[in-house]
Amino acid sequence: MQGSFNSPDTHKYSVILPTYNERKNLPVIVWLLAKTFTENQLAWEIIVVDDNSPDGTQEIAKQLAKLYGEDKIVLKPRAGKLGLGTAYIHGLNFVTGDFVIIMDADFSHHPKFIPQFIRLQKAHNLDIVTGTRYRATSKPSSPDAQPGGVHGWDFTRKLVSRGANFLADTVLNPGVSDLTGSFRLYRLPVLRHIITETVSKGYVFQMEMMVRARALGYTVGEVPITFVDRIYGDSKLGSNEIVSYAKGIWVLFTTV
Amino acid sequence: MARAHRVALLGTVVVISYVLTFFKILSVPLLDAKVADQIIPVLPWWLLVSFGSYCLWSIGMGLLTLRECPEAYNELLGEITEAKNDLRMKGVTVD
Ligand SMILES: Nc1nc2c(ncn2[C@@H]2O[C@H](COP(=O)(O)OP(=O)(O)OP(=O)(O)O)[C@@H](O)[C@H]2O)c(=O)[nH]1
Ligand SMILES: [Mg+2]
Numbered sequence: 001m002q003g004s005f006n007s008p009d010t011h012k013y014s015v016i017l018p019t020y021n022e023r024k025n026l027p028v029i030v031w032l033l034a035k036t037f038t039e040n041q042l043a044w045e046i047i048v049v050d051d052n053s054p055d056g057t058q059e060i061a062k063q064l065a066k067l068y069g070e071d072k073i074v075l076k077p078r079a080g081k082l083g084l085g086t087a088y089i090h091g092l093n094f095v096t097g098d099f100v101i102i103m104d105a106d107f108s109h110h111p112k113f114i115p116q117f118i119r120l121q122k123a124h125n126l127d128i129v130t131g132t133r134y135r136a137t138s139k140p141s142s143p144d145a146q147p148g149g150v151h152g153w154d155f156t157r158k159l160v161s162r163g164a165n166f167l168a169d170t171v172l173n174p175g176v177s178d179l180t181g182s183f184r185l186y187r188l189p190v191l192r193h194i195i196t197e198t199v200s201k202g203y204v205f206q207m208e209m210m211v212r213a214r215a216l217g218y219t220v221g222e223v224p225i226t227f228v229d230r231i232y233g234d235s236k237l238g239s240n241e242i243v244s245y246a247k248g249i250w251v252l253f254t255t256v
Numbered sequence: 257m258a259r260a261h262r263v264a265l266l267g268t269v270v271v272i273s274y275v276l277t278f279f280k281i282l283s284v285p286l287l288d289a290k291v292a293d294q295i296i297p298v299l300p301w302w303l304l305v306s307f308g309s310y311c312l313w314s315i316g317m318g319l320l321t322l323r324e325c326p327e328a329y330n331e332l333l334g335e336i337t338e339a340k341n342d343l344r345m346k347g348v349t350v351d
Contacts, residue, residue, distance in 0.1 A: 027350050030340040063348045107332060149323030162318040166311070172259065226328035231336075238262065254260040 001125060003098050007043035012097035013118070014188075015046045018087035022105045023055040024232040029105050030064050030073065036077070036111040047094050049087040050077045085205045089195055100186045106230040109183035113225045115142055117185040120221045127190045127218040130176060130210070131183035131225035134165070139177075139222040148224030164245055168207050172255050173216045176222060179207040181224060190218055203241055204248030215256050274299070 003010035015033060019026055030046060037044040048061045052124075058077055065073040078087070090100060092165065101117070103109040116138070118131040124140050131148075138145035150158070161180065168179050168204050179202050194216065200208045213220055276282040277296055284292040340350045 027262075027337045027343050027348050028336050031343055032335060044293060059275065060349060067343075067346055107336075110328070110332065136323070147323055149325035149328070151325050151329040158319055158322055159315075162315050166315050166318060170311075203345060210301070226325040228325070228329045228332050253258070253263075255258050 003044055005098070006226070008041045009118075009122075011047070011099055012043040012068055013037070013099045013101055013114070013185075014095040014097035015044065015101045015103065016088055016091035017046055017103065017105050018084055018091070019050045019053060019057050019061075019105045019232060020081060021053045021055045021057065023057045023087075024055070025106050025230075026057055026249050027064060029095070029107060029111070032069070032107075032111045033114075034068055034072070036114055039148060040115045042115075043097070045072055045097060046078075047074045047076055047091045049091045050075070050089065051081040052077060052079055059064055070197050072104065076088075081202055085201050088206060092192060092195065095188060098188050098190050099186070100188055102186070102191075105184045106233060108227050108230060110177045110226065110228070113183070113223060114185070116142075116223050119144065120223055121185060124219070124221060126221040127187050128175060128213055129185040129223060130178065131181055132176070132178035132222045133227045134177045135222060135224045139200050140225075145224050146226075148226060150227045150229070152229030162244075164203070167246070168211075168249050170248050171252055171254070172207075172211050174207075174211045176210045176220055178222070180191070181225075182206045184209075194218070200248045200251065201244075202248075204252075207245075208248065210251055211252055211256055223249060 004125060005010070005012045017026075017029070022029075026048070029122070033046060039186055050057050050061060052058070058075065061073065061075045067073075067201065069221075070080065073092060076091060078090060080089075092100070099118075101114060102119070112179075118137055119130050120126065120140070120142055133148045133150050136145075136147035153161070165177070165179050168174070170176075190213075194209055194212050197216075198205060198208050199211050257347075273282065274296075277284060277292075283289070283295075343350050
């Protein structure tokens with residue numbers, strides 16, 4: 001489909017990057033994104049939604065805006081830590097592109113996969129393309145996909161992740177192999193639509209978005225990605241998350 | 257209708273037909289009555305065990321096929337160094 005932007009592919013890609021204490025990661029992820037977009041001749045912007053991180057992430061973001069341009073690095077901070085789900089909604093208010101990429105700022109999601117997402121989207125005119133750690137091929141199939149995988153996960157983390165996806169898949173059957181991941185490309189109106197219907201928080205949020213997408217009849221493609229667990233900063237997956245995840249599945253089961 | 261309602265509806269139909277066959281109110285087509293008498297009482301357990309095996313098999317296979325990608329990690333380490341050097345040169349604070 002033709003876009004309306006004055007760029008080689010007529011589209012513009014807006015990345016929403018929520019950050020909380022990502023001072024070390026932010027400059028590198030922005031550098032990698034800028035490199036990927038420039039090399040692939042894509043029009044882009046990055047919307048940084050920082051929740052007033054105590055480590056001074058915003059100060060770094062300002063330096064990056066100076067370097068890359070304030071039209072490219074758009075800083076839209078919030079006063080305090082208000083959570084990931086609302087960070088996307090906040091960021092969405094400032095998007096000027098026609099496609100939105102949602103990803104983490106901790107390098108678990110490598111920008112090198114974005115051109116593959118875009119190619120798959122174009123080839124099949126998809127509404128959503130999601131990264132998957134659990135597939136070796138893309139869906140619908142495409143020749144440039146390399147097998148996905150993870151690095152830096154111990155057995156427990158693998159088991160929890162596999163169990164969580166199996167549970168959601170069995171109960172809700174959303175037809176997507178990686179429900180807890182959050183590296184995705186959306187058509188802007190599609191993301192706006194889905195996000196207004198989504199009610200949950202935390203890990204359930206990502207899963208609910210896929211369940212809703214399917215229920216609303218949107219088309220979803222999958223590209224295998226490699227996932228390297230965060231190198232800098234702390235991880236916060238605990239038993240609380242697991243319990244609220246199971247509850248979230250139940251709520252979706254009885255409502256969607 | 258939410259997914260739960262559809263599943264509950266289907267479940268109710270299945271349970272009712274099972275109870276009716278169990279008490280011989282419905283008969284099993286295409287099956288000898290003697291054979292049916294032996295199968296019907298154990299059918300729920302068989303289903304339970306099958307489902308349990310299916311769960312274990314799915315999660316087990318999921319774990320086995322989850323690929324490790326050390327090459328992505330090594331590539332990333334290189335890129336981080338490159339990015340940091342470049343950014344430092346351009347005046348961005350990287351620590
Ligand atoms: N703005 C904002 N960003 C957040 C918040 N919580 C997390 N983030 C960011 O969201 C992204 C994902 O968070 P992570 O902490 O990596 O969560 P995760 O990937 O589930 O867990 P780990 O990587 O194992 O720590 C990162 O870029 C975080 O900086 C929040 O409350 N507000
Ligand atoms: Mg992460």
